[in-house]
Structures are given as C-alpha cells and as structure tokens.
Amino acid sequence: MPELPEVETTRRKIEPLLAGRTILSVAHDAPHRYRDTHLAHGRQVSGLSRRGKYLMLHLAAAEADGEEHDLIVHLGMTGGFRLEEGPHTRVTLTTDAGTLYFHDPRRFGKMAVVPRGVYAGMPTLLAMGPEPLSEDFREEEFVRLAATAGAVKPWLLSQKPVSGVGNIYADESLWRARIHPAQTRLTPEEAGRLYHAVRDVMHEAVEAGGSSLGDGLGNYRQHDGEPGAFQTRHAVYGHAGKPCPRCGTPIQKIVLAQRGTHFCPHCQPRRTEDPA
DNA sequence: CTTAAGGCCTGTTTGC
DNA sequence: TGCAAACAGGCCTTAA
Structure with missing residues (x-):
C-alpha cells in the first residue's frame, strides 16, 4: 500500500523521466476518477513534489491561459507508474520523450489537474498535517x-x-x-x-x-x-x-x-x- | 465542530 | 472441485 515512503520513492524515480518534458496526452476512459486531465495537454513538467501520500506534477503555464497547474496523483492502494503497458493500465501518460503507464488493479487511485494550489474538493489535502521529515513537524x-x-x-x-x-x-x-x-x-x-x-x-x-x-x-x-x-x-x-x-x-x-x-x-x- | 461508519473496487484467499 | 463469501484498505461521503 503506497504510503509516504512509497510515494516519495515513486517521485524520485519518475522525476528524471518527466521533468522538463512536455505532456502530449493523458489518455484514459474514467473522467470521474481522473479529473480534467485534458488541462495537462501541451504543458511542460517543471518538477515533481509530494505532500503526504499525494504526488504533484507541477505544470508550467500554457500560452492560452498563462496559469500554472498541478497534476495531482493519489496512488490509492495499488496504483503505480510502469514503463510498460499491462492488463491493469488505467492511464497512459505520453510526453515528448516517452510514455509512462499508470497501473491500478483496484482503481482506488485518483488524478486531477487543477490550477496551482487550488485544492478545493480535496479535503484531506487541505487539512493535511505537517510532513514527518520536515522541521514543520514539531x-x-x-x-x-x-x-x-x-x-x-x-x-x-x-x-x-x-x-x-x-x-x-x-x-x-x-x-x-x-x-x-x-x-x-x-x-x-x-x-x-x-x-x-x-x-x-x-x-x-x-x-x-x-x-x-x-x-x-x-x-x-x-x-x-x-x-x-x-x-x-x-x-x-x-x-x-x-x-x-x-x-x-x-x-x-x-x-x-x-x-x-x-x-x-x-x-x-x-x-x-x-x-x- | 467532531467522530463514526458505509462505500468504492477487484484479485486473492478462505470456507463450505 | 467449484463456487460464494470474506478480505485487503486510503479517502471520500454521509450520518449522527
């Protein structure tokens, strides 16, 4: 079950594959589970971060709106990124430098693209306590x-x-x-x-x-x-x-x-x- | 406001 | 053997 250490490991491992790349498409067939992912199309990934068990892909502003966005990913119970497609591939993330596949057999994972820092509708993320490995945890x-x-x-x-x-x-x-x-x-x-x-x-x-x-x-x-x-x-x-x-x-x-x-x-x- | 419980979801394990 | 029921669990929603 991905908890903080697993999400942090994921972040470290896929950051080199995504940072600086431009997202060409985020393909899936579950718009309720993976919300507004079309907003990521054409945006460059400026970096990856993590908050609790949430993974954040920071997306640069697009020419059309001039607004930075975040692609927020929660791995749920069984979610994870892989280099190869499989029977439980739920989302295909294509960049100008390759493709990553989001596997999630039990479909507890979620994604959403929102304007940078706008976490309305994500109560756990809004009320999140301090990071255990940071100085904010007192x-x-x-x-x-x-x-x-x-x-x-x-x-x-x-x-x-x-x-x-x-x-x-x-x-x-x-x-x-x-x-x-x-x-x-x-x-x-x-x-x-x-x-x-x-x-x-x-x-x-x-x-x-x-x-x-x-x-x-x-x-x-x-x-x-x-x-x-x-x-x-x-x-x-x-x-x-x-x-x-x-x-x-x-x-x-x-x-x-x-x-x-x-x-x-x-x-x-x-x-x-x-x-x- | 807080706390508690139900639901989501599906492959695997357990029990009859 | 075969099938049904239980199990795993993070977080959201609804209820109290």
Missing part, C-alpha cells in the same frame, strides 16, 4: 494534540497530526513506541516516543525505497519493477502469530476502525487508568 505540538486525542491509530491515520502515515507505518511506529493502537489521550512521554518513532520509521523506509509485500496485487513496486527493501524490517505488520522481535510474545492481529491492526500484547499493553 514534538511540542504533536504531544499537545495527542493529549486529547481518541484511539491513537485512527488518529494517526487521519493525516491531521502528521501526514503520510498509513496502515503499515502506523503499526510499525506504535510497536517501536510501545503504545497500544487503541490507546487514547497519550501521556507526554508516550507521545514523545511516538513522535520519534514516526520520524525514524519514515526516514528508514524512505531510505530503503519503501515496502514491497508478497506477490499479490497490493504489492508496491517501483516503475521499473524493482521492489523496496523495508518489508524485511517490519516487526509487526503481516507478522500475526510470529514472535515479537523484542520479547518473543506472539504478535496479535485485531481489527481497529475497520483496519487490520498488528501489535505485541506484551510490549504494547493498553493503559486503562489515567496517569495521576
């Missing part, structure tokens, strides 16, 4: 917000306290911080541990090129088919029943807020009484 603020939050895992997944955390990295971060996924109202000590766990996990995962899991459809790959390497460092995600790397207790899997949730019942006990 421990004090995170600790303050966590003190009154509900169950910590759904809170992390909301993208509001910090951006880019999805199901895999939420479970891994909570395991490192030794906090139960359903814990509410974190103490300053707990929130501080979680702050550093999120930063460390994201940093390590980006360096490893993200996580590639199994051989199934949800398996994230880079555009050239290369897998990431972080999955070998997962302590709990996908490890139900296997020993906790820290204490040996079998990892437990539960459903929390409709998400598969993995944790160590020994290292991550639920704190029931309020700290005095």
